Amino acid sequence: MARKDRMSGNEAVSFAIRQINPDVMPAFPITPSTEIPQMVSTYIANGEIDTEFVPVESEHSAMSAAIGSEAAGARTLTATSSAGLALMWEELLLAASNRMPIALALVNRTLSGPININCDHSDGMGARDTGWIQIYAENNQEAYDNFIQAYPIAESAGVHLPIMICQDGFITSHAVENIELLEDEEVKNFVGEYEPEEFLLNPGKPIAVGPYSVTSYAMEAKKNQEIALENAKDAVLKVAKEFKKISGRSYGLFEEYKTKDADYIMLLIGSAAGTAKQAVDDLRAKGKKVGVIKLRLFRPFPADELATALKGAKAVAIMDRTESYNGNGGPLGSEVTAGLFRNKVMIDTVNYIYGLAGRDFTVQEVYDIFADLEDHIENGTKLEQFKYIGLR
């Protein structure tokens, strides 16, 4: 039975880790994810779990040790943020190409410079092409629920890929909010035992991991990895279905909020989705046909599904909480518009950059964006297709 509680996003993820009791956790502290290894260490110190914690000397070593541990046959996780994820970059690629279902709790924080500890998605988005499954959370509840679903997704047959469970630094990681927790036993049964078929520590059955590959094999290996990532989409849905049975909470590739008859839709990721939903309620009360789509699964990217969901709208605001430095918009903007074009859904889009390095994103700004879209469609006001909001 569900248990009502209140905790921060970091506490929630740590609590999920406690319930899963993974085999090994190598980690290096970095704000704002530091609390996770601290809390896990405390659980271990108190004898509540018997995970082996490896206090590595850098994030690069954290992911390196995680790959070693996972290849050895142990269920492994780590946690990081920002520069920590950037330092792991090489190893992120290897975790994926070696097909290691490692879980990573990413607490999103902007990348330097300037150095800043607050939230945006530049870390996670910077790692978007490393071959990891990426799932983003709106609040502590989703961070918790997503983490519980992480291993069942990553370890699925046909997937075997690492998974990043992301939440917004400080905004959810350090905010205490209400949450419903599952019982330990429910989580344990849901996640199950990890029983890899082949692993380094299988006596008499040696394996070799991480070859040098000549061109003749490398391209084929990359294609196989791509197929595995595509398979993750089904795994995400399948696991969500099972998860609903124990939690009553539904998850998909993305959440559609009042979009059915919406003329204007805001598409975004993470904690700002809650703010946008509040604004949508306020605007609906005034008769505005507006809605929100909150993307949950960013990798693999559900381009076709999003195009279908957006088809009926007159205009869409695509919200990126990171700058891509490509002169052409943010990553979400690029991918959504590519998906719309390929599906021949020719609706107006505006790609907004918001909330960089912790810049607050408010209900008022959501009102303003919807007003801009409406003005553009109704009155033909010209609107830049790529712009910043909340900028002085």
Place this chain on the structure above:
Amino acid sequence: MEQNLNSLNTSDCVNRRNTVSSYNVKEMMSKKERLAPGHRMCAGCGATIGVRAVLRALHEEDHAVIANATGCLEVSSFMYPYSAWEDSYIHNAFENAGATLSGVETAYKALKKRGKLPKDENFKFIAFGGDGGTYDIGFQSLSGAMERGHDMVYVCYDNGAYMNTGIQRSSATPMFADTTTTPTGKESVGKMQNRKDLASIIADHDVAYVGQSTFTLNFNDLHKKAEKAIYTEGASFLNIMTPCPRGWRYNTEDIMEICRLAVETCYWPMFEVDHGKWNLTYEPKKKLPIEDFLRAQGRFKHLFKPGNEHLIEEFQKEVDRRWENLLYKCDR
């Protein structure tokens, strides 16, 4: 001291025969080969001679997981789908063999503790890295793994330059060596700096065991150190000089002579640090001049041009200084 058992004198057959039989070479060589033939290392490579010697120290009933830093050894020994390793093997990247293997070792602890592995099957953990992956780019990861005290052995096969990428200098490259990033020329006499003494640095991590060795004709010194390193609980480090005929520019068949000269000139001292206690494991009866070691290799050819005598003197001074320092540490 074991120098009597461990003679390096290649001209004395009788002595050699005695030496060889003293640690039951036949038994040693009859063990199952753990590094299969068919790898793509250069003909005459020192690295695989070293790997074979280390793996022979594994007890036959024990399993092993080998980790490998990117380098010659890695790209040549596991080229898909050909692996030369009879044991489980993991290559991750260039700079992180220490961290990778510490993850494997921790997994072993975790899985054993949880009863997920058979009780009576034992695994040992050995990392191999070249001097690039060990002294330089992998130094942090190595230092971390050593400091945390994982029950593993990190073996550096030290051939004194980045051979895999084409003989660039490393911090293990000896002074004055001609490499592709310290080329000799009108304004250059090769590498300007002395080599880093990594074995001492790791010893100062206060690890369980550190051994420095190379190839002697009977491999007794290396064998004993490898066995101690593998079977001493905690973190251990072996630094093995493994000459590279291509980078050092000598004929492949001369490797054993090169090693002998390295040891007899005290360029490559043989020592161990066993739980903090420094032991000299071999002392030349008569220390040979460093030029004997240098002359044998093309990378030092420029030192023998007229007018460069002072460079050899300088090299000798450095060798002497380090040797005296080592004798002091070993309480000699």
Place this chain on the structure above:
Amino acid sequence: MRTDISKIDEQTSHQDLTEGLMLFAGGTSKQFHTGEWRTRTPILDQDLCRQCMVCSMVCPDSSIPLKDGERVEFDYDHCKGCGICAKACPFDAITMKEGR
């Protein structure tokens, strides 16, 4: 799911490669014959050989196998002809011959 590398070559389609290019087997390099590289060949004089095993120890290519405690013929499928064994042999029992 052990890997049979005889079923993998540079024509194999992607579906038939191993996951993550892992190899579920050990010592498969034996199936790659580096003896092809050899331009000089070691020859053993059985009469001079005292079975000291030095040659086997110094071989970088694991190409001097033992059987019943005695060294047997060179593994010419893999020997690259470096000549280390010939030079190291205390009894001059190995000579290098030009060619393969």
Place this chain on the structure above:
Amino acid sequence: MNNGLEIRWHGRGGQGAKTAALLLADVAFKTGKYVQGFPEYGPERMGAPITAYNRISDEVIRVHSNIYTPGLVVVVDETLLHSVDVTAGLKEDGAIIVNTPKSADEIKPMLNGYQGKVYTVDARKISVQALGKYFPNSPMLAAAVAVSGIMKKDAFISEMRASYQHKFAKKPEVIDGNMQALELTYEELKDVL
């Protein structure tokens, strides 16, 4: 946010304003409310001005932005009145609580013309009397609960006793002092509420 209360805390790093905000979220949660408690994060160290927030509501809280139009402001350190615009956006039908030995009438002129209710609590006096040391957050927490009326005094006191018993399991001597600080705060505010 409908039918909810938004609170902004002003304090200095190390004074416990963040802890007070989290404790308030805790207390409100116990009454069955939906809550949020979060600090505004920066690299600030001890002594620097910091801000923390609470949202308390009967409905699910989804907004994840800072609070710009609070119904209640709590100032944990009077000296902040000189440097921080503590009443910025504060609703005129709301209230502000300031930790100071001064009276509300003395504080009012320092609040940029704020016309809403002003309460003062001498948390230093209360804390020293109850705990022998200056920890302003228990008195300020009690004041926030009392002024906001988010829960009845009796329920609050019993919740806090349980909470302190849990938190100070290893330092039971602190529990009574903290409990006394809560009582004294209610006492001090009795006549103005």
